[in-house]
Amino acid sequence: xxxxxxxxxGDPELITVKGLRYLKEADVVIYAGSLxxxxxxxxxxxxAEIHNSAHMTLDExxxxxxxxxxxxxxxxxxxTGDPAIYGxxxxxxxxxxxxxxxxxxxxxxSSFLATAAALRQEYTLPGISQTVxxxxxxxxxxxxxxxxxxxxxxxxxxxxxxxxxxxxDKVVEELIAGGYGADTPIAIVQKAxxxxxxIVRGTLQTICEAIKDKNIDRTAMIxxxxxxxxxxxxxxxxxxxxxxxxxxxxx
Ligand code: SAH
Numbered sequence: 001x002x003x004x005x006x007x008x009x010g011d012p013e014l015i016t017v018k019g020l021r022y023l024k025e026a027d028v029v030i031y032a033g034s035l036x037x038x039x040x041x042x043x044x045x046x047x048a049e050i051h052n053s054a055h056m057t058l059d060e061x062x063x064x065x066x067x068x069x070x071x072x073x074x075x076x077x078x079x080t081g082d083p084a085i086y087g088x089x090x091x092x093x094x095x096x097x098x099x100x101x102x103x104x105x106x107x108x109x110s111s112f113l114a115t116a117a118a119l120r121q122e123y124t125l126p127g128i129s130q131t132v133x134x135x136x137x138x139x140x141x142x143x144x145x146x147x148x149x150x151x152x153x154x155x156x157x158x159x160x161x162x163x164x165x166x167x168x169d170k171v172v173e174e175l176i177a178g179g180y181g182a183d184t185p186i187a188i189v190q191k192a193x194x195x196x197x198x199i200v201r202g203t204l205q206t207i208c209e210a211i212k213d214k215n216i217d218r219t220a221m222i223x224x225x226x227x228x229x230x231x232x233x234x235x236x237x238x239x240x241x242x243x244x245x246x247x248x249x250x251x
Contacts, residue, residue, distance in 0.1 A: 002065055002075045002101060004089055006082045006108015007036045011193035014114065015040060019106045027073035030061055035080035035219065037194070053077075062095045069101055082110040085134065086162055112160035114192035115221040118199060119228070121187075123158040127233035128226050131157035137164035137171050153178025158225035165190075165220040168211065172204050175224060180204060185228035190220040201228070 003022040008014030015023070023029065023043050031041065033052035041050060049068075053061055061077070068075045079087045083105060096103045112134060116123055123132045133152050136143065145151075152159065153175045164171050165188065176182055182205040190198040202210040204224070236242045243249040 002069075002077055002096060002103040004077045004079065004083050004092070004103060004105045006106060006110075007031070007040055007078050007080055008109040009081050009111040009114035009193045010035075010037050010191060011114075012037055012039045012043075014109045014193055016106060016108065019108060022074075022076050022106065023078065025074060026076040028064065028068040028075040029078060030056075030064060030075065031078035032080050036078055040078070058091060058095070061092065062099070065096070065101060066099060079108070080111070081114075082108045085110050085112075086136070111192055111221055112162070112223075115160065115187075115189040115223060118189045118192040118197055119187055119223065121223075121228060123160075123223075123225075123227055125227045125232035126235055129156070129158045131155065133157050133159045134162070135159065136162045137167050137174070139163060139167070149174035150178035153180050156180060156226070158223070158227045161222040161224070164222060166217060168222070169208055171222060172208060176204055180224065184224060184226060186222065186224040187228055188216060188220050188222055190216045190218075192221060 005019040005022055006016070007019070020043060023040065024045060026044060026048055028049045029041065029044055030051045030053050033054035044050060051064060065075050077092065079089065083089045084107070093103060124130050133155065135147065135149065135152055137149055149161070149171060156179060161171060183203050186202055186204055186207045188200045188207065188211055198214065198216060200207070200211050200214055200216065237244070240250045
């Protein structure tokens, strides 16, 4: 059996209770070494076989799991954040299915949510934006034309941009070209939830200058939208005059 587990964004306490239990029980662990906090591996049982997938191809990962399966061993495939977001797990799951290897998925705290926590920010503010767009700028992996930042920017929603910090100039250019004003607030969070977490805030106009000399070149989330520092409306959920299934109106 293979358990695909979301390791969370970095802080070892941000893995789920279930994910940690699987990790403690695993005979074989294959972890995404570029981003998973190695401190999590301290929870593995003695003698567990540990592989860093940063040095492996898909075929090698699958072959390692096949060998473990043949010996009746349990494998944890540990991915950063939540495995469903830029985790490249579909191809692994399809390979497992083809080989009749049983597997399941345990979700994790994605870095875009750890970023909200670091910023102490709600992404969905009434009157400002009720939509969060999770996306990336085009890199070596192509992005469909209809999903280019410029096109998505027309919604003026809260946007969490993964995998793009090295292209910040281009990101800002596309966002402005797509419709965000140059004064739209933007925040960069590097290594959210890690001890070395860094936050830089600015506007689309100022951010490129603001992150110069900050040594932010990887593992960073870009958040843009008027929710950052906005004058928003109070939520309906807690408004006194607003009744719902669990509370009568008090005004
Ligand atoms: N599955 C992961 C994302 C993997 S893609 C998740 O759900 O978070 C890798 C990208 O995620 C990085 O380039 C960066 O944009 C983002 N990322 C991962 N960990 C992060 C962290 N702790 N803080 C900020 N961004 C992070």
